[in-house]
Amino acid sequence: MRRKIIAGNWKMHKTSSETGEFIGRLWDAMGRKEAHCEVIVAPPFTSIAAAVDATRGGAVKVSAQDVHWENQGAYTGEVSGAMVKDSGCSHVIVGHSERRQWFGETDESVNLKIKAALRHGLIPIFCLGESLEEREASKTFEVLERQVSRGLDGVQIASPDRLVIAYEPVWAIGTGRTASPEQAQEAHAFIRGGVGSLFGRELGGNVRILYGGSVKPENTRGLMSRGDIDGALVGGASLKIDDFMGIITESA
Numbered sequence: 001m002r003r004k005i006i007a008g009n010w011k012m013h014k015t016s017s018e019t020g021e022f023i024g025r026l027w028d029a030m031g032r033k034e035a036h037c038e039v040i041v042a043p044p045f046t047s048i049a050a051a052v053d054a055t056r057g058g059a060v061k062v063s064a065q066d067v068h069w070e071n072q073g074a075y076t077g078e079v080s081g082a083m084v085k086d087s088g089c090s091h092v093i094v095g096h097s098e099r100r101q102w103f104g105e106t107d108e109s110v111n112l113k114i115k116a117a118l119r120h121g122l123i124p125i126f127c128l129g130e131s132l133e134e135r136e137a138s139k140t141f142e143v144l145e146r147q148v149s150r151g152l153d154g155v156q157i158a159s160p161d162r163l164v165i166a167y168e169p170v171w172a173i174g175t176g177r178t179a180s181p182e183q184a185q186e187a188h189a190f191i192r193g194g195v196g197s198l199f200g201r202e203l204g205g206n207v208r209i210l211y212g213g214s215v216k217p218e219n220t221r222g223l224m225s226r227g228d229i230d231g232a233l234v235g236g237a238s239l240k241i242d243d244f245m246g247i248i249t250e251s252a
Contacts, residue, residue, distance in 0.1 A: 002208050002230050003230075004036070004038070004230055005040060005231035005232075006039055006231050006232055006244075007039075007041070007063065007231070007238075008040065008041045009065065009096070009212075009234065010238060011044075011098070013044070013239055014047055016047045016050035017050070019043050020050045020053065020054045022239075023054035023055055023060060026039075026245070027054075030248075035059065036251075036252050037251050038061065040060070040091055041060060041061075041062060041238070042091070042093055045064065045065070048064060048088065052089070061090045062089050063093060063125065064079070064084045064091070064092040066092070066093065067079060067080065067081050067113050067122070068080050068113070082120050084122060085122055090122065091125055091164070093124075093125045093166075094114050094117060094126050095114075095126055096127045097170045098173075107151055110147075110151050111151050111153055111154070114163075118157075123164060125210070126152075126163065127165075127212070127233070128147035128168070129167055129169045129170055129187075129213075130170065135171060145190075148191060149198070152198055157207075159203075160206035164207070164208050164210065165191060165207060166211070167210070167211055167212065168211075169187070172213030174236065178215070181222045181229075184223055184226065188209045189227075189228045192204050192228050195207055209228060209230050210229075210230060210232055210233045212235070217243060217249075220246070220247045224250070224251045231251060
């Protein structure tokens with residue numbers, strides 16, 4: 001059975017001190033014990049050290065929000081996989097829609113970043129999803145097929161635990177709009193089939209696929225009840241203890 005993941009993407013929020021305080025409160029709210037699901041937080045780079053320190057000995061894992069594909073070099077402002085791994089992270093978000101929209105990331109650069117993450121022992125959280133225009137033009141599956149095939153081209157995955165995928169319909173991110181459980185399930189099933197075509201039915205059937213897009217405690221249970229939805233990549237709601245804990249609780 002696939003264990004669910006609830007991951008909080010903090011984007012450009014929280015200083016180091018705010019991060020330490022939040023994780024302490026989160027750990028208290030979890031009853032200082034491991035939850036039924038895997039819990040991950042992705043703070044900004046400047047707060048990773050504080051997050052790792054605050055989660056030491058606990059059951060919360062830390063993810064970076066991005067990674068560069070080269071091991072080192074003259075890339076001002078970038079961070080390599082070796083640096084992310086050395087900082088104490090176990091995961092890294094790759095290809096988030098905001099990176100694609102605002103910073104010019106392509107399927108090809110996302111592919112290089114996934115390979116870099118795996119090369120350095122990190123678990124990539126590979127984000128993909130269609131825009132509102134693409135959905136309204138009935139191109140959702142065309143877009144997802146392209147993103148899966150190009151993003152995972154030449155990638156070597158030994159175990160389904162080494163890859164997490166996050167379906168994030170761009171039209172639902174930060175808009176208050178959420179894909180219906182039926183829409184999300186349809187997309188997740190399609191993505192799972194695509195992964196199975198690349199890596200075999202067993203790996204495709206066991207890789208975890210998260211939903212991301214205005215996830216709240218109120219819509220979590222409906223989404224998580226669907227067979228191919230294995231958790232959530234949470235944005236704004238992950239910045240508030242009550243909301244994030246509500247999502248964790250409702251994902252059971």
